Amino acid sequence: MTRRKHTRSQIAGRWLLFWTLFIGIGAVAGASGMLLDPSGKAMGMDAMLPYFQVLPFADILFQNYIFSGIALLVVNGLTNLTAAVLLLLKKKSGVVLGGVFGVTLMLWICIQFVIFPLNFMSTSYYVFGFCQAVTGYMTWVFCRQEAFRVDRSDYPNIGTDSTRLVVFFSRMGYVKKQAYEAANRSGAQVYEIKATERTEGTLGFWWCGRFAMHRWAMPIEPTVPDLTEYDHVTIYTPIWVFSLAAPVREFCKQAAGKIREADYILVHHTKGTYKNVSQEMDCLLGIAHTACVNISCKMGVFRNCG
Numbered sequence: 001m002t003r004r005k006h007t008r009s010q011i012a013g014r015w016l017l018f019w020t021l022f023i024g025i026g027a028v029a030g031a032s033g034m035l036l037d038p039s040g041k042a043m044g045m046d047a048m049l050p051y052f053q054v055l056p057f058a059d060i061l062f063q064n065y066i067f068s069g070i071a072l073l074v075v076n077g078l079t080n081l082t083a084a085v086l087l088l089l090k091k092k093s094g095v096v097l098g099g100v101f102g103v104t105l106m107l108w109i110c111i112q113f114v115i116f117p118l119n120f121m122s123t124s125y126y127v128f129g130f131c132q133a134v135t136g137y138m139t140w141v142f143c144r145q146e147a148f149r150v151d152r153s154d155y156p157n158i159g160t161d162s163t164r165l166v167v168f169f170s171r172m173g174y175v176k177k178q179a180y181e182a183a184n185r186s187g188a189q190v191y192e193i194k195a196t197e198r199t200e201g202t203l204g205f206w207w208c209g210r211f212a213m214h215r216w217a218m219p220i221e222p223t224v225p226d227l228t229e230y231d232h233v234t235i236y237t238p239i240w241v242f243s244l245a246a247p248v249r250e251f252c253k254q255a256a257g258k259i260r261e262a263d264y265i266l267v268h269h270t271k272g273t274y275k276n277v278s279q280e281m282d283c284l285l286g287i288a289h290t291a292c293v294n295i296s297c298k299m300g301v302f303r304n305c306g
């Protein structure tokens, strides 16, 4: 029996569920203690009441722990438990609320930083809030990344013009989508560069980053099409660490002298125009490109930036 591999959003989502339950249950327990014994004696917190007297309306709100208990229950308890239930029901709102309530906890602890001397508990809970907020953000990003889909069958015009070729490398599918759309418009054939090193997932991201930092070429599977047969080749590449993606660097090296005419499409997060990349590609291929377009891509939202 094969074990089902969990996606990154599922793993991050479980951590988020842990944080919402941990903070939520802890807050409900603390609030119950305060409301059951508002003097704070039972929880050994009566000596801390004087610290609250610097807060606004302290003479009404902070003479015992009733207001603090209700506030804790509402701000950190019920909120986090609601997010936990939404996460268990696999609702997207649970992810957003789980992250937001991490920030809420950090703000709550900021009040403690102001009124109490620096202490281990407050600092720990501030760190917990930060972890929760980051986990929420990561879950949200991973969900969006995994929801991004590219289906070759949506592009029926690809391959109708045998004189043109679109070559691309894509880790997460963003560059692939742009390449398919372009090939569908022009009728060009498409060829996907495949790296033989690990590029997928979180480990793959760091591995790609290593190649990119060193400006190394990354080994690729043998190029299938005969590049000399095409009148024009369009090369789509992601930008890695302000430079040419490592598998495309290897492709360009192997394609030197075989491509007659080419244009480049550079896909990246920023609004920059990476002239160093088009220059490197020209140098590797031994040609002068006919055009170069930069496309900024943020989680599947594309913008042409010159």
Ligand SMILES: Cc1cc2nc3c(=O)[nH]c(=O)nc-3n(C[C@H](O)[C@H](O)[C@H](O)COP(=O)(O)O)c2cc1C
Binding pocket: 169, 170, 171, 172, 173, 174, 175, 176, 205, 208, 209, 210, 212, 238, 239, 240, 241, 242, 243, 267, 268, 269, 270, 297
């Ligand atoms: C290792 C690595 C380094 C990156 N470095 C940059 C960078 O320096 N600048 C930038 O704008 N985007 C950078 N990116 C983001 C990619 O260029 C961008 O997400 C692109 O859309 C990836 O497309 P793909 O997922 O189809 O391969 C980097 C991505 C990776 C994996």
